[in-house]
Amino acid sequence: MKTVGLLCGREHSFPPAIIERVKRLGARDGVTAEFVKLGGTQMGEPARYSVIVDRISHEVEYYRGYLKHAVLQGTYVINNPFWWTADDKFFNYSVASKMGIAIPKTVLLPQKGYPNDVDITGESLHNLEYPVDWDGLLQEFIDFNQYVRCFTFGKTDIVPVHYDPKERKYLVDHQYLTPELGARVVKDAQTINQALGYEMNTIEFAIKDGVPYAIDFLNPAPDFERDRITDFYFEQVVEKMARLVIDRALNGKPSNAWPRWEEMLGIGAAAGFTGAPRSAFAGQKAAAAPSAGSAQGS
Ligand SMILES: Nc1ncnc2c1ncn2[C@@H]1O[C@H](COP(=O)(O)OP(=O)(O)O)[C@@H](O)[C@H]1O
Numbered sequence: 326m327k328t329v330g331l332l333c334g335r336e337h338s339f340p341p342a343i344i345e346r347v348k349r350l351g352a353r354d355g356v357t358a359e360f361v362k363l364g365g366t367q368m369g370e371p372a373r374y375s376v377i378v379d380r381i382s383h384e385v386e387y388y389r390g391y392l393k394h395a396v397l398q399g400t401y402v403i404n405n406p407f408w409w410t411a412d413d414k415f416f417n418y419s420v421a422s423k424m425g426i427a428i429p430k431t432v433l434l435p436q437k438g439y440p441n442d443v444d445i446t447g448e449s450l451h452n453l454e455y456p457v458d459w460d461g462l463l464q465e466f467i468d469f470n471q472y473v474r475c476f477t478f479g480k481t482d483i484v485p486v487h488y489d490p491k492e493r494k495y496l497v498d499h500q501y502l503t504p505e506l507g508a509r510v511v512k513d514a515q516t517i518n519q520a521l522g523y524e525m526n527t528i529e530f531a532i533k534d535g536v537p538y539a540i541d542f543l544n545p546a547p548d549f550e551r552d553r554i555t556d557f558y559f560e561q562v563v564e565k566m567a568r569l570v571i572d573r574a575l576n577g578k579p580s581n582a583w584p585r586w587e588e589m590l591g592i593g594a595a596a597g598f599t600g601a602p603r604s605a606f607a608g609q610k611a612a613a614a615p616s617a618g619s620a621q622g623s
Pocket residue numbers: 429464465466467468469490491529531540541
């Protein structure tokens with residue numbers, strides 16, 4: 326039996342629905358689902374779950390620590406807790422922009438203040454130029470005439486939805502995008518997820534003069550509540566998430582969840598060996614086959 330665990334907070338409609346759906350759809354392949362239960366974790370403790378769907382570890386530090394441990398024990402976690410810890414909006418904008426996605430012009434500025442419990446003085450900040458030009462552009466405003474929010478399931482199954490950002494409302498409107506624009510939105514969302522490794526996400530595009538600008542694509546625990554996403558999309562989300570986690574329970578390889586921006590930008594192979602000293606690699610081979618000569622790499 327393979328078990329999918331759900332880690333979530335104050336959600337009402339999605340958790341029981343996904344657990345029930347995974348049980349129903351997964352039964353013939355021996356996949357079931359339940360709420361994750363945790364009460365302290367020992368090093369080396371074997372993985373109880375084949376897959377964990379994480380919707381709350383950004384708010385509970387212990388959960389994040391547990392999830393990283395679970396990955397080490399072979400659990401497939403959606404979304405990858407290591408990447409979630411590392412990513413930030415400016416970096417993600419920069420990666421997407423290099424990959425040809427339209428992005429509003431954005432500047433990263435030094436923060437204006439520091440928490441009181443951190444001992445930072447003027448001397449600590451001597452690497453910063455002073456004064457900082459706080460009037461500099463932060464982000465270009467896209468004066469959009471259309472706005473879409475895409476649900477994404479796995480990296481490539483993309484469901485664009487007409488979204489009203491002022492009312493924070495999802496609208497069911499299948500004719501909202503022309504086929505050409507819809508195809509571009511789907512392709513851009515796929516590129517973003519493939520590069521950054523998200524499998525459960527929402528990606529927002531503001532559309533101006535026919536160009537979709539990616540605005541917000543860092544929502545790794547997107548809202549799945551029925552009242553807010555409409556009955557129509559709720560049903561789609563439950564079905565597609567259930568099929569995704571069953572597939573990952575049966576076929577998931579943890580390396581699938583890793584970001585691929587190094588590979589996609591041509592810097593090096595995905596999954597972390599970019600720039601590793603060749604001597605380290607030679608050392609691994611030598612350990613496996615002691616007769617191999619060792620190369621000194623740089
Ligand atoms: N560059 C921009 N141009 C136009 N509208 C924007 C821009 N950035 C954000 N917005 C608007 O503000 C809303 C919130 O911004 P977003 O980046 O999605 O932040 P959050 O992380 O709070 O969701 C967006 O849904 C969009 O309507």
